[in-house]
Amino acid sequence: xxxxxxxxxxxxxxxxxxxxxxxxxxxxxxxxxxxxxxxxxxxxxxxxxxxxxxxxxxxxxxxxxxxxxxxxxxxxxxxxxxxxxxxxxxxxxxxxxxxxxxxxxxxxxxxxxxxxxxxxxxxxxxxxxxxxxxxxxxxxxxxxxxxxxxxxxxxxxxxxxxxxxxxxxxxxxxxxxxxxxxxxxxxxxxxxxxxxxxxxxxxxxxxxxxxxxxxxxxxxxxxxxxx
Ligand SMILES: [Zn+2]
Numbered sequence: 001x002x003x004x005x006x007x008x009x010x011x012x013x014x015x016x017x018x019x020x021x022x023x024x025x026x027x028x029x030x031x032x033x034x035x036x037x038x039x040x041x042x043x044x045x046x047x048x049x050x051x052x053x054x055x056x057x058x059x060x061x062x063x064x065x066x067x068x069x070x071x072x073x074x075x076x077x078x079x080x081x082x083x084x085x086x087x088x089x090x091x092x093x094x095x096x097x098x099x100x101x102x103x104x105x106x107x108x109x110x111x112x113x114x115x116x117x118x119x120x121x122x123x124x125x126x127x128x129x130x131x132x133x134x135x136x137x138x139x140x141x142x143x144x145x146x147x148x149x150x151x152x153x154x155x156x157x158x159x160x161x162x163x164x165x166x167x168x169x170x171x172x173x174x175x176x177x178x179x180x181x182x183x184x185x186x187x188x189x190x191x192x193x194x195x196x197x198x199x200x201x202x203x204x205x206x207x208x209x210x211x212x213x214x215x216x217x218x219x220x221x222x223x224x225x226x227x
Contacts, residue, residue, distance in 0.1 A: 112132055176194050
């Protein structure tokens with residue numbers, strides 16, 4: 001009976017699973033040659049420890065980032081499945097600017113958009129737009145040296161939009177927009193397409209570590225040439 005009770009209260013969308021990531025890198029002196037060797041293992045017991053190239057470590061790092069992303073998504077899925085239900089959607093009525101008839105709007109769930117049409121009292125059905133702004137994005141970059149006084153431009157914010165009373169039902173489905181740079185958007189991403197973009201950016205970040213190493217190497221070489 002206790003098992004049945006657990007089943008009844010467990011989040012239905014989640015199955016029992018675990019994700020483990022092991023990424024062990026070591027540089028050790030070879031006992032015979034005394035030369036340093038680079039070794040990699042992704043086994044918690046280091047059972048598969050083997051000598052590798054830096055390029056093999058980079059390739060494995062991409063795999064490990066995907067695994068960690070999957071673990072993060074599992075934690076977020078868990079939170080979503082066990083969190084309190086969404087607050088009651090906000091419903092309001094204005095006049096349809098085209099017909100003059102009442103236009104009953106129910107906001108997209110968790111909409112935090114401004115909705116200036118409510119103050120106007122009327123709008124075209126295809127112009128009502130709900131937005132959930134990405135208000136917690138701490139990533140700010142000084143792009144083109146601009147916005148320095150504000151700490152930079154918020155970068156790669158993910159906004160969620162829908163047109164809740166659009167005559168085309170497809171436009172009412174919430175989609176994501178990535179604000180790559182302020183006033184520059186990647187729009188109309190469904191959840192799968194958004195995940196692909198996130199994976200590409202993760203790979204890009206790994207590749208940037210390679211470029212960082214290139215930069216350090218080139219600067220060291222430059223310093224030596226100047227000496
Ligand atoms: Zn809204």
